[in-house]
Amino acid sequence: MTTDALAIDDVSHSFGRVQALKNVTLNVPPGRFTALLGVNGAGKTTLFSLVTRLYDNSSGAIRVAGYDLRRKPSQALARLGVVFQSRAMDADLTVRQNLAYHASLHGIGRRDASDRIAEVLGQVGLSEKAGDRISALSGGQQRRAEIARALIHRPDILLLDEATVGLDVKSRAEVLALTRRLIAENGVSALWATHIMDEIQPDDDLVILHEGQVLRRDRASEIARGKGLTQAFLDLTGVAPA
Numbered sequence: 660m661t662t663d664a665l666a667i668d669d670v671s672h673s674f675g676r677v678q679a680l681k682n683v684t685l686n687v688p689p690g691r692f693t694a695l696l697g698v699n700g701a702g703k704t705t706l707f708s709l710v711t712r713l714y715d716n717s718s719g720a721i722r723v724a725g726y727d728l729r730r731k732p733s734q735a736l737a738r739l740g741v742v743f744q745s746r747a748m749d750a751d752l753t754v755r756q757n758l759a760y761h762a763s764l765h766g767i768g769r770r771d772a773s774d775r776i777a778e779v780l781g782q783v784g785l786s787e788k789a790g791d792r793i794s795a796l797s798g799g800q801q802r803r804a805e806i807a808r809a810l811i812h813r814p815d816i817l818l819l820d821e822a823t824v825g826l827d828v829k830s831r832a833e834v835l836a837l838t839r840r841l842i843a844e845n846g847v848s849a850l851w852a853t854h855i856m857d858e859i860q861p862d863d864d865l866v867i868l869h870e871g872q873v874l875r876r877d878r879a880s881e882i883a884r885g886k887g888l889t890q891a892f893l894d895l896t897g898v899a900p901a
């Protein structure tokens with residue numbers, strides 16, 4: 660049996676009286692693109708905050724590459740690469756400086772770091788931009804630099820929270836294609852949180868999250884069967900998707 664890149668089992672989370680997540684169970688198999696689809700407020704960011712340990716998960720279990728997040732937090736987090744919704748790089752530093760700083764946070768030594776930086780910049784197509792400040796990059800290039808940052812310690816799984824928000828159509832398509840290519844060529848897995856239906860392909864694994872609950876998880880083509888994804892989403896949630 661293969662170990663899931665990410666396994667979330669019966670996880671709930673409340674902010675005071677607001678229950679943001681209710682008994683959420685989902686998994687991301689190795690080498691798969693799994694889309695987490697939900698409208699604003701569905702609970703996607705809360706789920707990511709639990710998986711990254713920004714919030715403590717007090718109920719259920721979260722395992723990254725088989726490591727329990729509560730019992731083996733450093734091993735679990737070392738298998739995880741995260742692209743946050745908000746920008747996470749220092750705009751005044753160069754791409755290389757940002758990546759070197761992030762590599763040092765992961766305990767990667769200087770010589771290794773320089774090899775890793777070259778490797779991840781090649782993977783995201785930014786080798787030429789290593790010496791440029793983040794502030795001088797386009798929105799799409801900044802996102803690709805953030806993906807490079809998330810890859811520096813060779814994680815098993817990438818979490819991407821609304822990674823295409825604020826990008827133009829062309830850059831959105833590039834970031835999505837890059838993520839799919841990383842899965843195909845590097846064997847990484849991805850959990851791609853989005854509210855945009857167009858970003859999902861029939862062969863993707865799809866989790867529909869609504870008001871803190873998983874309403875369906877299956878191959879996207881199965882969920883869409885006979886009616887299309889938009890109608891399936893509307894039938895499940897009562898809300899028209901983006």
Ligand SMILES: Nc1ncnc2c1ncn2[C@@H]1O[C@H](COP(=O)(O)OP(=O)(O)OP(=O)(O)O)[C@@H](O)[C@H]1O
Pocket residue numbers: 674677678679697698699700701702703704705706854
């Ligand atoms: N820090 C917080 N304090 C109180 N309520 C919160 C907090 N963070 C999120 N919530 C509530 O939890 C629910 C889930 O929010 P969350 O941000 O996880 O959804 P989301 O799917 O990521 O939405 P978006 O796409 O808008 O980021 C919402 O009802 C939200 O108002």
